[in-house]
Amino acid sequence: MDIDKENFLDNLEEIIANTYTVEAEFKQFKKILDYVINFLPNALWVLDLDGNFFLINTEAKMLSTLYYEIDKTKNNYELEFNGRIYLIKINKTEQNTIISATDITEQKRDERLASMGKVSAHLAHEIRNPIGSISILASILLGKVDIKNKLLVMEMQKSIYRVERIIKTTLLFTKGVKANRADFSIEELEEEINDSYDYYSLSKDIELKIDFSEANLFGDLELLSIVTQNFLYNALDAIEEDENESGVVEFSYKSEEGYDVITVKDSGVPIKNKNILYEPFQTTKLKGHGLGLALSLEIIKAHDGKIELLEKEKGFKIYIGKNRE
Numbered sequence: 001m002d003i004d005k006e007n008f009l010d011n012l013e014e015i016i017a018n019t020y021t022v023e024a025e026f027k028q029f030k031k032i033l034d035y036v037i038n039f040l041p042n043a044l045w046v047l048d049l050d051g052n053f054f055l056i057n058t059e060a061k062m063l064s065t066l067y068y069e070i071d072k073t074k075n076n077y078e079l080e081f082n083g084r085i086y087l088i089k090i091n092k093t094e095q096n097t098i099i100s101a102t103d104i105t106e107q108k109r110d111e112r113l114a115s116m117g118k119v120s121a122h123l124a125h126e127i128r129n130p131i132g133s134i135s136i137l138a139s140i141l142l143g144k145v146d147i148k149n150k151l152l153v154m155e156m157q158k159s160i161y162r163v164e165r166i167i168k169t170t171l172l173f174t175k176g177v178k179a180n181r182a183d184f185s186i187e188e189l190e191e192e193i194n195d196s197y198d199y200y201s202l203s204k205d206i207e208l209k210i211d212f213s214e215a216n217l218f219g220d221l222e223l224l225s226i227v228t229q230n231f232l233y234n235a236l237d238a239i240e241e242d243e244n245e246s247g248v249v250e251f252s253y254k255s256e257e258g259y260d261v262i263t264v265k266d267s268g269v270p271i272k273n274k275n276i277l278y279e280p281f282q283t284t285k286l287k288g289h290g291l292g293l294a295l296s297l298e299i300i301k302a303h304d305g306k307i308e309l310l311e312k313e314k315g316f317k318i319y320i321g322k323n324r325e
Contacts, residue, residue, distance in 0.1 A: 042102035042103070043060035043100065044057040044060055044099070045060050045067060045100075051097075066082075075090050085103070085105045127167055135157070138156050158199050158200065169291050172295060177299050182218070184216065184217055187214075196233070197232060208248075210251045211251065217260050220303070226299065227300060228264075231316060234293070237268070242268045250266070259319040259321060262318040263315060265314060268314070300319070
């Protein structure tokens with residue numbers, strides 16, 4: 001009897017020890033599980049049979065108001081909420097209802113941009129040939145019309161140039177940017193800016209100021225000319241939209257550690273929505289097709305640079321990397 005009692009006590013001690021071990025392992029497992037659940041990028045709600053919250057992860061707590069917009073009768077659908085798009089999935093077990101919400105805004109944006117890019121590229125290709133023919137005919141016409149009509153033809157040429165610029169920008173954006181860098185004088189870039197200014201049809205007295213000190217840049221002159229042209233035309237458009245009958249656009253250059261920096265400022269209307277400045281096919285202007293700044297950013301990134309919005313004045317700083325590797 002004493003032996004049985006002793007065996008029983010030994011077994012009991014072993015059971016208690018194992019219980020503590022299991023409890024410790026369970027706590028460790030629960031800790032890891034909680035970490036994994038809270039590490040998930042999507043919001044997760046788990047409900048019990050009575051519809052009470054059994055588990056809510058960190059992302060779900062941040063999107064607490066989203067939960068009440070979810071249609072619990074659907075299993076798999078997309079929901080737009082506060083300017084974002086979420087993929088909602090609902091699974092039910094015998095004991096719980098599991099609801100997850102995954103932010104797919106960027107994925108939907110990429111799909112939309114890819115679709116718009118294909119359409120834009122197709123239209124640009126279709127328009128390029130007839131616009132090229134019209135441009136040649138306008139040049140021929142300029143040499144044959146009376147002096148009093150030459151200004152009209154020149155305005156036609158400026159409009160054609162703008163369309164050609166849009167076509168070129170669209171095709172370049174859709175096929176991707178690759179910079180073929182070489183040394184060139186900043187004076188060449190200044191000439192490109194002046195030529196672009198001459199092609200703009202001004203309805204106001206707008207002064208162009210360029211303060212470029214002597215310097216050699218290392219970059220793709222053609223691509224950087226597109227960048228400065230985009231910023232020039234954005235500035236001119238902003239002044240054209242302003243109530244004042246005159247304005248000024250200023251370009252300046254400065255060498256900084258690791259960068260050649262071009263600053264452009266204008267006296268036009270303020271930027272309406274800074275959040276969509278570099279968003280393709282989005283524009284806050286009355287003119288434009290929404291690719292200028294998006295393409296400019298891609299070009300500058302290809303030059304190991306960046307673009308910064310000025311805080312106190314209206315304008316931008318364009319950083320061109322000096323790295324030759």
